[in-house]
Amino acid sequence: MRKSSAVLAALAGAALVAVSMTAPASAAGTSSGSASGTQILTFRGMSLVIPTSWQVYSDANRVKVITGSCAKPVGGYFTPKCDAFWIFGPTVIKSGHEGFNPYTPDRPFYPASDVQPCPLNGKYGQVLGKATATGLRQVGAGHKAYYRSWAGRCIVEGNGRQIATFNQREWYLPQSKILIVDQWNTPTLATALKYADWK
Incomplete structure (x- = not known):
């Protein structure tokens, strides 16, 4: 299996994460010819x-991984009706x-x-309340994330x-300066993070 690293373009600073993402590309961490139907996201x-069926969009400081149906694949954070998680x-x-x-x-x-x-339907607004789960979660060997x-x-x-209603799951790695946010309870995401590799 061949691993390729993400080549990420420069990000124009913005308070709201809403600028367009680049189209999916093999440079965003895919592996070719995998018999298991997986790709590598770095x-x-x-x-x-992650599964090859997931589409990866990226720019300098963020990655959007579409895991199911998505009305606007290149939309920014808060774009409704898009099964995805963000890094x-x-x-x-x-x-x-x-x-x-x-x-x-x-x-x-x-x-x-x-x-x-609201991530489920843009006609409505969203409100985030109290944390329903907190703790530390393993993200590969030697790395633990604050989970909420x-x-x-x-x-x-x-x-x-x-x-x-929905849940917003977050894994925060302060030393690595990485935050993963998922509003769709993405199946297998927690497992992928648990078995992450680091270099």
């Missing part, structure tokens, strides 16, 4: 084995709390100061009526 020294680097982490303050595991990743669309799962609600803006 970011900041971390390598994950962020230090530039995004610096504005991960309401676009002005650095991300910390004490608060959910939310790089905007206003109500953003935050309760998310999709609400009608104006009256706050709840339409649906």
Whole structure:
């Protein structure tokens, strides 16, 4: 199996992660000719084995991995109706709390100061509540992440009526300056992270 590293373009700084991503490319960590139907995704020294059916979009400080249906594959964070998870680097982490303050595991990743669309349906807004799970999770040998799962609600803006719920899972590696955010309970993501390789 041949591994290839991600070649990531420069990121124009923005408080809200919303600029377009590049099209999927083999340079984003895929392996060719794998009999097992897997590819390698590499970011900041971390390598994950993921299914070849997952599409990888990247730019300098973030990777979007589409794992199912997606209405707008090159859309930024908060783009609704897109089964995906994100991997962020230090530039995004610096504005991960309401676009002005650095991300910390004490608060959910939310790089905007206003109500953003619900991931399930853009007609509604989203609200993130209390953490429903906390602790440390293994991300490959010798690396542990602060893990959080935050309760998310999709609400009608104006009256706050709840339409649906979701969980926002986060794995934060402060020394490696990596944050993984998943609003879709992506199957096998936790396992891929647990068995990550590092170089």
